[in-house]
Each structure stands twice: as C-alpha cells, then as structure tokens.
Amino acid sequence: MKKALTIAGSDSGGGAGIQADLKTFQELEVYGMSVITAVTAQNTRGVQGVFPLGPEAVSRQLASIAEDMGTDALKTGMLFDSGIIEVVAEKIKAYHWEKLVVDPVIIAKGGETLLQKEAVKALKSQLLPLAFIVTPNLPEAEKLAGMPIRNTDDMKEAARIIADCGPRYCLIKGGHHESSPVSSDLLFDGANFYEYTAKRYVTKNTHGTGCTFSSAITAELAKGADIFAAVSTAKAFITAAIEDGIQIGHGHGPTNHWAYQKRRMNNR
Numbered sequence: 001m002k003k004a005l006t007i008a009g010s011d012s013g014g015g016a017g018i019q020a021d022l023k024t025f026q027e028l029e030v031y032g033m034s035v036i037t038a039v040t041a042q043n044t045r046g047v048q049g050v051f052p053l054g055p056e057a058v059s060r061q062l063a064s065i066a067e068d069m070g071t072d073a074l075k076t077g078m079l080f081d082s083g084i085i086e087v088v089a090e091k092i093k094a095y096h097w098e099k100l101v102v103d104p105v106i107i108a109k110g111g112e113t114l115l116q117k118e119a120v121k122a123l124k125s126q127l128l129p130l131a132f133i134v135t136p137n138l139p140e141a142e143k144l145a146g147m148p149i150r151n152t153d154d155m156k157e158a159a160r161i162i163a164d165c166g167p168r169y170c171l172i173k174g175g176h177h178e179s180s181p182v183s184s185d186l187l188f189d190g191a192n193f194y195e196y197t198a199k200r201y202v203t204k205n206t207h208g209t210g211c212t213f214s215s216a217i218t219a220e221l222a223k224g225a226d227i228f229a230a231v232s233t234a235k236a237f238i239t240a241a242i243e244d245g246i247q248i249g250h251g252h253g254p255t256n257h258w259a260y261q262k263r264r265m266n267n268r
C-alpha cells in the first residue's frame with residue numbers, strides 16, 4: 001500500500017488540519033501518517049486556542065517515520081513558526097523526500113493567525129524551494145507574491161513570482177473569489193497555465209477545503225499519478241465534498257470526505 005504523510009496542525013473540530021488530511025488519505029486509499037506541529041482548540045465557529053509543539057517534537061516525529069516506514073508523498077499544512085519550518089525543511093532534505101505538497105496555511109477562514117508573521121520569509125526561502133507543488137489560496141498568494149490579486153492576469157503574475165521561489169508547480173486556488181459562478185484554480189508549470197474549473201456552491205460549510213484539496217493531491221501523487229491527473233482527481237474530490245458539505249456546529253461546517261467515493265460506488 002502506498003503511504004502519505006501530513007505535517008500539520010490538529011483541528012479539534014475535525015474539519016481541517018491533520019484530521020481532514022487523514023480522512024482524505026483514507027478515502028483515496030493510501031496509508032496515512034501524521035506529524036503534528038501544533039494543537040488547536042477549534043470548532044466550526046473559529047479558533048479558540050493554539051498550542052505549538054515546538055521544533056524538537058516535530059523533528060522526533062519525522063525521525064520516527066523516516067527511520068522505519070518512509071513515505072511515498074507528503075504535505076505540509078499549518079507550521080506555526082520559522083523554528084518548525086526550519087526543522088521540517090532540514091529533515092525533508094536529509095530524508096530525500098521529493099513529492100512534497102506545500103499548502104502555505106497562513107490565516108484560518110475566521111481570520112486567526114496559523115503562521116506567525118515572521119515565518120512567511122522562512123516559508124518562501126526554505127520550504128518553497130523543496131516543493132513539488134505549492135497550493136496558496138488567494139490571500140496566501142497575495143502575501144507570498146507581495147501583490148494584490150484582482151483578476152486572472154494578477155493570478156498569473158502572482159504565480160510567476162511564487163514560482164521564482166523554486167517550487168516545480170504553483171496552483172493558485174480561486175475558492176475565495178466569491179462573486180464568481182465557478183470556482184477556478186490556476187496551475188502554473190513554469191511555462192504554461194492550466195485551469196481547473198468546477199461549479200461554485202453557495203454554502204457556509206467550507207471549513208477545511210484547502211487542507212482536503214492539498215491532501216487529495218498528495219494521496220494521488222503517492223499512488224504515482226502525474227501532477228495533472230492528481231490535481232484533476234483532487235478537484236473532483238473537493239467539489240463533491242463541498243457539494244455534500246456537513247451541517248455540524250453553529251459556524252462554518254466541514255466538507256464531506258465520503259462524498260467522492262460514495263458517488264463512485266453509486267455509479268458502478
């Protein structure tokens with residue numbers, strides 16, 4: 001069985017972070033492993049507390065996996081600060097882990113900080129050069145590129161700037177473009193742009209969409225898919241998960257990780 005690793009924060013509400021990643025790995029039939037960077041007290045209403053574990057705890061978890069199991073692909077989500085980014089980058093290089101998906105989690109949907117301001121520089125200079133693909137949402141792409149994004153031309157310009165940091169592919173997600181009837185993501189391979197478009201659902205149950213999407217890409221890469229097939233399957237996975245979003249809690253509910261496989265079973 002192929003293996004996938006997530007290096008991310010725990011979401012007690014179960015919709016984002018490590019929990020969303022492991023559910024996605026399971027649904028896409030890869031063996032899921034996790035390195036926890038921080039524990040968040042979180043629910044559908046927002047983030048009530050953040051408790052980082054620190055570089056030593058992260059380093060030891062990474063070593064446990066590397067010394068025994070290894071991984072076929074991996075992703076990063078919430079990394080909290082530059083100390084954790086440094087150790088993650090150092091270990092990824094030392095273990096020669098190559099299929100790295102960097103989801104540059106900076107701010108939660110409710111506005112809470114998940115990456116310290118000082119750490120954006122380390123993310124760009126230390127982690128992005130190791131990334132096979134980086135998957136910023138629109139506000140994250142604005143921060144990484146240092147420019148406002150108002151239209152598709154701006155998205156392309158930002159993708160070029162982010163690609164200059166060294167990732168092999170850059171995928172800017174259009175989920176935050178709420179006035180559009182579609183949800184369009186733009187993949188840049190250093191030369192050409194490819195658009196992945198799906199219907200936009202009007203729903204407040206979008207907690208964990210980015211985590212789920214990037215872990216679906218990671219699962220597909222672990223199984224040997226090329227980047228275009230991996231993004232395409234991940235887009236179908238997240239679109240189904242959003243369409244069947246779950247009304248749990250009083251705020252932004254989670255997506256439905258089972259929706260994609262349920263549809264496949266029904267179509268048999």
Ligand SMILES: Nc1ncnc2c1ncn2[C@@H]1O[C@H](COP(=O)(O)OP(=O)(O)O)[C@@H](O)[C@H]1O
Nearest residue numbers: 137173174175176183184199200201209210213
């Ligand atoms: N309301 C929606 N309807 C359909 N697809 C969406 C919706 N919101 C986000 N997506 C898709 O979900 C994926 C994650 O995007 P996004 O929500 O922008 O990430 P993040 O959680 O990092 O902010 C992308 O493929 C995006 O196009």
Ligand SMILES: Cc1ncc(COP(=O)(O)O)c(N)n1
Nearest residue numbers: 009016017078208209210211
């Ligand atoms: C622990 C953790 N990691 C990431 C996110 C971002 O979630 P989203 O996928 O909605 O951007 C989150 N809210 N909590």
